[in-house]
Amino acid sequence: MADVIKLLPEHVANQIAAGEVIQRPASVVKELLENAVDAGSKSIILHIKDGGRTLIQVIDDGAGMSETDARMSWERHATSKIASADDLFKLNTKGFRGEALASIAAIAHTEMRTRRHTDEVATQIMIEGSEVKSVEAVNANAGTCITVKNLFYNVPARRQFLKSNPVETKYIIDEFLRVALPHPDIAFEFYNNGNDIFKLKSGSMEQRILEIFADKKQDEILYVEETTSVASIKGFVGVPQIAKKTRGEQYLFVNNRFFRDGYLNHAISSAYKELIPKDVFPFYIFFFSVRPESIDVNVHPQKTEIKFEDERIIYQFLHAVARKALGDHIQVPEADFNMAAFTVKPGVYATQPRIDLNTGFNPFVGSGSGQTQARKANSDWKKIFDGDVKGSFSERYEAEQTNLKAEFVGDIKHDTRIKKESPSIDSIWQVNKKYIMAQTGEELYIIDQEKAHERILYEKYLRSINGQQIATQERLFPQLVDLQPTDFVIVHDLLPHLALMGFDLAVFGKNSLIINGVPAGIKNANEKLLIEGMVDDFKQTQTQAKGDRFDILARSIARKTGVKQGDELSQTEITNLFEELFQCENPYFDISGKRTLKILSSSDLEKLFI
Amino acid sequence: MKFIVSTNDLLKQLDLVDGVVVSKPLIPILENFLFEIKGGNLKITTTDLETFMTTSLKVEADSDIDIAVPSKVSLETLKNLPTQPVTFSIDEASKSIEINTGNGRYKLTGNEAKDFPKFPELESENSIVLSSKVLLKAINKTIFATGTDELRINLTGVYCQITDTHINFVATDANRLVRVQRKGFKNGFETSFILPKKAMNLLKNALPNDESPVKIEFNSSYAFFSFTGVSLICRLIDERYPDYTAVIPTENPNKLSINRNDFISAMKRVSIYSNKTTNQVRLKIAGSEMTISAEDYDFANEATERLSCNYEGADIEIGFNARFLTEMLNAVDTEEVKMEFSMPNRAGLLLPSENESEEDILMLIMPMMINV
Numbered sequence: 001m002a003d004v005i006k007l008l009p010e011h012v013a014n015q016i017a018a019g020e021v022i023q024r025p026a027s028v029v030k031e032l033l034e035n036a037v038d039a040g041s042k043s044i045i046l047h048i049k050d051g052g053r054t055l056i057q058v059i060d061d062g063a064g065m066s067e068t069d070a071r072m073s074w075e076r077h078a079t080s081k082i083a084s085a086d087d088l089f090k091l092n093t094k095g096f097r098g099e100a101l102a103s104i105a106a107i108a109h110t111e112m113r114t115r116r117h118t119d120e121v122a123t124q125i126m127i128e129g130s131e132v133k134s135v136e137a138v139n140a141n142a143g144t145c146i147t148v149k150n151l152f153y154n155v156p157a158r159r160q161f162l163k164s165n166p167v168e169t170k171y172i173i174d175e176f177l178r179v180a181l182p183h184p185d186i187a188f189e190f191y192n193n194g195n196d197i198f199k200l201k202s203g204s205m206e207q208r209i210l211e212i213f214a215d216k217k218q219d220e221i222l223y224v225e226e227t228t229s230v231a232s233i234k235g236f237v238g239v240p241q242i243a244k245k246t247r248g249e250q251y252l253f254v255n256n257r258f259f260r261d262g263y264l265n266h267a268i269s270s271a272y273k274e275l276i277p278k279d280v281f282p283f284y285i286f287f288f289s290v291r292p293e294s295i296d297v298n299v300h301p302q303k304t305e306i307k308f309e310d311e312r313i314i315y316q317f318l319h320a321v322a323r324k325a326l327g328d329h330i331q332v333p334e335a336d337f338n339m340a341a342f343t344v345k346p347g348v349y350a351t352q353p354r355i356d357l358n359t360g361f362n363p364f365v366g367s368g369s370g371q372t373q374a375r376k377a378n379s380d381w382k383k384i385f386d387g388d389v390k391g392s393f394s395e396r397y398e399a400e401q402t403n404l405k406a407e408f409v410g411d412i413k414h415d416t417r418i419k420k421e422s423p424s425i426d427s428i429w430q431v432n433k434k435y436i437m438a439q440t441g442e443e444l445y446i447i448d449q450e451k452a453h454e455r456i457l458y459e460k461y462l463r464s465i466n467g468q469q470i471a472t473q474e475r476l477f478p479q480l481v482d483l484q485p486t487d488f489v490i491v492h493d494l495l496p497h498l499a500l501m502g503f504d505l506a507v508f509g510k511n512s513l514i515i516n517g518v519p520a521g522i523k524n525a526n527e528k529l530l531i532e533g534m535v536d537d538f539k540q541t542q543t544q545a546k547g548d549r550f551d552i553l554a555r556s557i558a559r560k561t562g563v564k565q566g567d568e569l570s571q572t573e574i575t576n577l578f579e580e581l582f583q584c585e586n587p588y589f590d591i592s593g594k595r596t597l598k599i600l601s602s603s604d605l606e607k608l609f610i
Numbered sequence: 611m612k613f614i615v616s617t618n619d620l621l622k623q624l625d626l627v628d629g630v631v632v633s634k635p636l637i638p639i640l641e642n643f644l645f646e647i648k649g650g651n652l653k654i655t656t657t658d659l660e661t662f663m664t665t666s667l668k669v670e671a672d673s674d675i676d677i678a679v680p681s682k683v684s685l686e687t688l689k690n691l692p693t694q695p696v697t698f699s700i701d702e703a704s705k706s707i708e709i710n711t712g713n714g715r716y717k718l719t720g721n722e723a724k725d726f727p728k729f730p731e732l733e734s735e736n737s738i739v740l741s742s743k744v745l746l747k748a749i750n751k752t753i754f755a756t757g758t759d760e761l762r763i764n765l766t767g768v769y770c771q772i773t774d775t776h777i778n779f780v781a782t783d784a785n786r787l788v789r790v791q792r793k794g795f796k797n798g799f800e801t802s803f804i805l806p807k808k809a810m811n812l813l814k815n816a817l818p819n820d821e822s823p824v825k826i827e828f829n830s831s832y833a834f835f836s837f838t839g840v841s842l843i844c845r846l847i848d849e850r851y852p853d854y855t856a857v858i859p860t861e862n863p864n865k866l867s868i869n870r871n872d873f874i875s876a877m878k879r880v881s882i883y884s885n886k887t888t889n890q891v892r893l894k895i896a897g898s899e900m901t902i903s904a905e906d907y908d909f910a911n912e913a914t915e916r917l918s919c920n921y922e923g924a925d926i927e928i929g930f931n932a933r934f935l936t937e938m939l940n941a942v943d944t945e946e947v948k949m950e951f952s953m954p955n956r957a958g959l960l961l962p963s964e965n966e967s968e969e970d971i972l973m974l975i976m977p978m979m980i981n982v
Contacts, residue, residue, distance in 0.1 A: 460887075468907055470888075471885075471888050471890050471929060471978045471979060472978065472979045473785055473888075473931065473976065473978045474785075474955060474956075474957075474976040474977050474978070474979060475784050475785065475976060476782055476784050476785065476786070476787055476852075476854075476857045476957065476974070476976055477784055477852045477857065504955075504979070517955075517976075517979065520887070520888035520889075520890060520931065520978050521885075521887035521888045526759075526761045526762075529761075576886045576887070579909075580886070580887075580908065583908045583909070
């Protein structure tokens with residue numbers, strides 16, 4: 001019997017490889033645009049027809065190629081961008097594999113016209129299904145023009161699976177934006193069936209973003225910029241109000257390369273956590289600049305995944321940057337008191353919410369600065385993690401407790417918060433045992449008592465990690481709580497956290513706790529049910545990060561001990577609630593992102609009676 | 611039928627029993643006073659089904675009758691009349707009640723007396739007799755410390771513990787505790803029960819501040835108080851009271867004595883600056899000086915005040931809920947007040963500088979700590 005294993009003919013191999021690189025017309029657009037950018041163009045024009053099926057044409061004014069280069073460029077693994085394997089780890093260009101053109105040529109009718117600025121004649125190469133049909137000298141502008149026609153003409157299966165033209169066009173627009181966004185210095189034009197969709201002038205990043213996202217206003221986008229030794233970040237985040245119900249306006253770029261990252265996306269969306277409802281996605285664009293060798297781009301054929309050297313630091317850094325930008329700009333719904341602080345002057349774009357960020361931001365360290373801090377946190381985490389694996393349970397507990405003591409309990413006595421100005425109340429009353437109405441000057445505040453109190457308590461308990469420890473009201477009759485062994489482990493783990501929050505708990509016997517004291521100010525709460533409920537909440541939303549633990553606990557306590565709808569409040573209580581609400585960092589939304597209050601101005605009231 | 615009574619006399623009795631009536635009760639008849647006239651004696655009963663209260667007075671009646679009279683309307687009418695004799699004319703068939711004064715005529719409709727819940731027959735097992743003054747004082751000193759937590763019903767009442775030789779009245783809300791002990795009895799039995807707060811409040815208003823005797827009878831579910839023509843029956847809180855004796859600290863090496871009025875005034879001023887939710891104030895006692903301080907981080911408020919005192923023991927700093935402490939200081943009658951401490955995380959004791967004979971008042975307050 002004859003041998004059956006043979007080398008595939010090159011055009012077949014190319015077709016197969018093309019399946020990886022070129023999945024749909026948008027992939028062609030991406031590859032061609034990136035090549036044009038890599039060629040140092042100042043202006044790039046993209047034409048498509050019928051969702052890219054019939055025509056994709058990219059015209060640039062970049063470097064251009066000599067005749068030999070032009071021919072070579074269509075060969076597989078032929079590239080000008082890297083020369084050795086080491087170069088893979090310091091990529092400054094978009095492409096590097098030398099596969100794109102070969103792949104495209106295998107499955108379409110392509111035509112390339114290219115001229116270097118120093119040459120007098122251009123080279124025109126026509127290829128159909130990897131077969132060079134002609135090479136001619138022609139007259140053309142400097143730069144390169146690549147035309148891709150009849151994509152997938154020889155791969156009917158692939159053609160079958162293409163979506164409708166509008167959908168394919170949408171994919172192409174996405175790819176176009178991912179290239180156009182990080183390169184504001186290059187002018188882009190984009191024509192679909194002869195109609196212009198985008199005409200982007202070269203200019204600043206801010207102009208580019210506003211040109212592309214024409215539905216957003218200048219003052220709806222906040223600008224942040226931060227630099228550390230690991231990375232520098234430039235970011236544009238949308239205010240919570242412009243978050244949308246659908247994904248799509250989230251962009252992460254590293255060294256001007258678009259990538260997706262669920263983990264980093266979480267860093268940003270969690271910064272919005274209480275500002276927007278759960279099913280809404282915030283607008284953001286972040287540009288990272290890192291040393292090329294600290295990332296690995298070559299993990300995915302589409303190059304949309306990036307491996308960072310130290311993702312955790314990037315995560316914390318990103319979260320902090322987003323958080324701060326938003327914190328500086330919590331917009332007041334309807335009312336305009338203090339609005340002056342947020343106003344952006346026309347023409348001066350994206351300068352005011354500048355932040356002075358602790359570059360080694362770590363939510364668990366009260367103070368400190370510099371990269372060392374962040375690194376330290378990281379190693380601490382590793383230590384604890386190692387303990388988890390090797391060390392005994394009690395060792396880990398001790399370690400954590402000392403950590404907590406050392407790191408969280410800062411200088412309590414001297415940590416005085418600055419009183420924020422809260423609106424002065426003319427009259428205040430409770431409605432339906434659910435709402436608080438307050439008149440302040442010209443405005444009527446309508447506050448949901450349950451949501452508002454949750455917010456107050458949540459922030460109060462959360463502050464306990466930053467040194468504002470909560471006083472403990474000792475109880476006359478200590479209560480014994482028997483727990484399931486698994487639950488007990490959880491609570492035992494949380495003891496130092498709970499202590500900071502004002503619980504005086506002691507381990508009693510094997511799986512029991514004694515509640516000696518509870519946070520002062522808790523009213524009518526059954527301590528036992530509270531602890532059991534917190535364990536349940538914790539189990540449901542368990543995560544390993546320490547910051548999150550506090551968050552879960554604070555939420556749980558706030559929900560369980562807060563004023564409820566239907567609770568009758570005294571005049572003093574409602575006044576207190578109102579004032580405390582406005583001492584909150586974010587008085588306008590409750591802990592699940594719903595409104596706590598509504599403000600009716602006198603003109604709003606007038607409108608009711610027109 | 612008709613009866614004639616002085617507005618003042620009737621009003622006085624109605625006021626005593628009106629506190630039992632709840633607004634919007636489960637059954638509408640409970641919003642009535644039950645009037646029972648028998649041989650010139652008017653007996654007035656009110657109830658909310660948990661508590662029954664009766665009182666009586668002499669009236670000039672031409673015959674006997676039982677009728678339920680709407681409490682709110684009748685009481686409001688009488689309150690707004692100047693003192694004078696009024697005539698009640700009652701038509702038994704139509705239940706119409708007409709109140710005639712010198713110048714006016716007020717007509718309202720009563721209800722069937724037989725719909726009114728029956729005053730429970732009490733088969734008492736035991737009884738004790740106290741002077742009204744003593745009971746009144748015990749109630750006044752304890753009732754403020756009862757709990758309001760509906761999840762812990764047992765703490766919402768006043769615990770009454772009767773031993774052979776003495777009676778303890780105890781109230782606690784789990785943050786503080788008051789025990790009023792009366793000695794010098796020869797009861798011959800031991801028992802204990804929890805009296806509901808509502809009944810205690812009613813007694814507080816009805817008990818005369820004199821030596822007249824109050825008889826308390828009780829069985830496992832009811833307590834029955836009778837004094838000077840008034841009877842009150844209340845259902846006991848059927849719960850176990852916590853073992854309060856275990857929490858009273860016995861070793862208190864640090865003893866303080868201070869002028870009560872000065873202490874109260876200082877507390878009132880300093881507590882204005884305390885956090886509104888925790889009400890925390892700190893007492894720092896060293897040598898013969900006590901420093902009271904409070905702060906509210908949220909509003910950047912703080913206050914300190916120094917008071918001189920007599921103190922024996924180690925320097926101590928201890929935090930308390932200002933409201934609890936002030937209420938307890940107010941419940942003490944003596945000019946000087948004593949406090950005793952052991953540790954900043956253990957209960958502090960508050961005692962009058964001297965007790966009446968046969969009396970022992972002890973108050974206890976749990977500290978509020980910042981556990982650094």
